[in-house]
Amino acid sequence: xxxxxxxxxxxxxxxxxxxxxxxxxxxxxxxxxxxxxxxxxxxxxxxxxxxxxxxxxxxxxxxxxxxxxxxxxxxxxxxxxxxxxxxxxxxxxxxxxxxxxxxxxxxxxxxxxxxxxxxxxxxxxxxxxxxxxxxxxxxxxxxxxxxxxxxxxxxx
Amino acid sequence: xxxxxxxxxxxxxxxxxxxxxxxxxxxxxxxxxxxxxxxxxxxxxxxxxxxxxxxxxxxxxxxxxxxxxxxxxxxxxxxxxxxxxxxxxxxxxxxxxxxxxxxxxxxxxxxxxxxxxxxxxxxxxxxxxxxxxxxxxxxxxxxxxxxxxxxxxxxxxxxxxxxxxxxxxxxxxxxxxxxxxxxxxxxxxxxxxxxxxxxxxxxxxxxxxxxxxxxxxxxxxxxxxxxxxxxxxxxxxxxxxxxxxxxxxxxxxxxxxxxxxxxxxxxxxxxxxxxxxxxxxxxxxxxxxxxxxxxxxxxxxxxxxxxxxxxxxxxxxxxxxxxxxxxxxxxxxxxxxxxxxxxxxxxx
Ligand SMILES: [Zn+2]
Ligand SMILES: [Zn+2]
Numbered sequence: 350x351x352x353x354x355x356x357x358x359x360x361x362x363x364x365x366x367x368x369x370x371x372x373x374x375x376x377x378x379x380x381x382x383x384x385x386x387x388x389x390x391x392x393x394x395x396x397x398x399x400x401x402x403x404x405x406x407x408x409x410x411x412x413x414x415x416x417x418x419x420x421x422x423x424x425x426x427x428x429x430x431x432x433x434x435x436x437x438x439x440x441x442x443x444x445x446x447x448x449x450x451x452x453x454x455x456x457x458x459x460x461x462x463x464x465x466x467x468x469x470x471x472x473x474x475x476x477x478x479x480x481x482x483x484x485x486x487x488x489x490x491x492x493x494x495x496x497x498x499x500x501x502x503x504x505x
Numbered sequence: 506x507x508x509x510x511x512x513x514x515x516x517x518x519x520x521x522x523x524x525x526x527x528x529x530x531x532x533x534x535x536x537x538x539x540x541x542x543x544x545x546x547x548x549x550x551x552x553x554x555x556x557x558x559x560x561x562x563x564x565x566x567x568x569x570x571x572x573x574x575x576x577x578x579x580x581x582x583x584x585x586x587x588x589x590x591x592x593x594x595x596x597x598x599x600x601x602x603x604x605x606x607x608x609x610x611x612x613x614x615x616x617x618x619x620x621x622x623x624x625x626x627x628x629x630x631x632x633x634x635x636x637x638x639x640x641x642x643x644x645x646x647x648x649x650x651x652x653x654x655x656x657x658x659x660x661x662x663x664x665x666x667x668x669x670x671x672x673x674x675x676x677x678x679x680x681x682x683x684x685x686x687x688x689x690x691x692x693x694x695x696x697x698x699x700x701x702x703x704x705x706x707x708x709x710x711x712x713x714x715x716x717x718x719x720x721x722x723x724x725x726x727x728x729x730x731x732x733x734x735x736x737x738x739x740x741x742x743x744x745x746x747x748x749x750x751x752x753x754x755x756x757x758x759x760x761x762x763x764x765x766x767x768x769x770x771x772x773x774x775x776x777x778x779x780x781x782x783x784x785x786x787x788x789x790x791x792x793x794x795x796x797x798x799x800x801x802x803x804x805x806x807x808x809x810x811x812x813x814x815x816x817x818x819x820x821x822x823x824x825x826x827x828x829x830x831x832x833x834x835x836x837x838x839x840x841x842x843x844x845x846x847x848x849x850x851x852x853x
Binding site: 366367369394403404407408410411412413416420427430431433435437444446447448449450451464466467468469481483485486488 | 517518519520521545546547548549550551573575576587589591618619620621622623624626627629655659
């Protein structure tokens with residue numbers, strides 16, 4: 350049996366870059382398996398002109414003046430620019446890791462004995478849990494995400 | 506003391522790498538490393554089964570985590586517990602550093618000048634640092650064939666500037682290794698000089714790095730020793746202050762006592778390149794290398810070094826010296842560049 354705990358859809362824009370969006374939820378029963386489905390899109394910025402502008406801005410900020418021309422000439426080597434949102438999990442008893450990678454669709458699980466890469470397995474305690482979406486970068490005008498969290502009964 | 510060949514910046518599929526810890530360890534062993542630090546992005550779960558992987562591959566693994574924040578990437582190593590990177594804003598890095606140190610860990614700036622967002626999110630260091638004593642090291646060489654890359658040259662200059670300001674800050678290399686992919690580009694090695702005692706290797710490695718007993722190279726391992734009045738000091742050591750420092754002398758009326766003080770303000774320097782290390786894992790054409798002794802007073806000595814004559818001795822004035830390091834310059838992979846450098850010996 351699945352017990353849904355979070356089922357949200359959201360929208361982030363470039364202004365949300367460098368922010369965390371946290372969802373706190375109550376796990377009513379201990380044990381079983383906690384499942385987190387997270388997806389966001391679009392992943393890539395397809396607009397080449399816009400990508401070029403963003404890269405040039407970034408070069409202006411981060412590259413020494415004498416190498417900026419050279420770096421701007423190589424702008425295409427940075428394509429495609431990507432949105433990046435990562436997921437981390439905190440249990441009532443402490444942090445349970447993060448799935449820091451570029452997959453725009455993640456199906457993560459935690460149970461007593463196993464967990465997806467990046468996450469720590471261990472007892473699923475009853476109590477307030479937190480899933481954090483860390484918005485590292487949004488380069489498209491908008492980026493939609495969906496997050497479902499549920500608990501499955503029984504030992505997984 | 507013994508040397509440990511380390512790769513201090515690596516990732517597995519527990520973050521965005523494409524390798525298991527066991528594949529990483531086997532790959533590192535095959536390249537002649539004795540030790541790796543696993544520094545996955547914002548997670549430490551890749552360390553599961555570490556002891557078995559160490560045994561199977563005959564390699565040591567230091568626990569770590571790369572704080573992959575929005576304002577910079579910071580490698581933390583030598584601690585078992587996760588320290589939360591998320592609450593740390595651009596002005597709060599010292600609070601984060603204090604928590605890392607409380608857990609017995611140390612922290613280094615990772616690839617501080619790699620262009621940041623949106624090319625590489627948070628890759629450029631934007632944290633405000635008010636006291637460089639809180640940072641343990643700077644990864645001045647990142648990725649393969651590091652010294653020819655502009656952002657690494659900038660990091661090296663940045664490190665030098667901090668040394669000139671009087672901070673005792675170590676410098677390292679880190680490949681930022683994400684997958685097993687063969688490369689013919691020269692690889693950097695950070696050699697740590699470990700004390701010989703019964704403490705666990707990981708503790709001795711952390712101790713060595715936080716004391717600056719480290720030397721970085723694409724090939725031969727460069728070492729530096731400084732002698733003053735019968736005592737010899739190594740990389741990372743602090744040479745106590747000169748008793749007569751600050752005095753000036755009138756050439757015409759110099760007394761015997763003053764003269765001996767002037768003489769003692771010179772130090773003997775011995776720089777040695779060991780070409781036997783990691784034999785077969787790197788290549789250098791036959792050539793005359795340049796050995797430089799660099800310091801806060803600029804380059805104090807420049808001489809030739811050969812594979813068959815890999816040692817240089819020099820006498821340099823110690824007055825006004827805050828730090829001194831050795832650099833080995835030459836041709837590697839078709840480019841004339843810095844091939845190796847030691848961390849500094851410091852002067853009080
Ligand atoms: Zn990084
Ligand atoms: Zn990294």
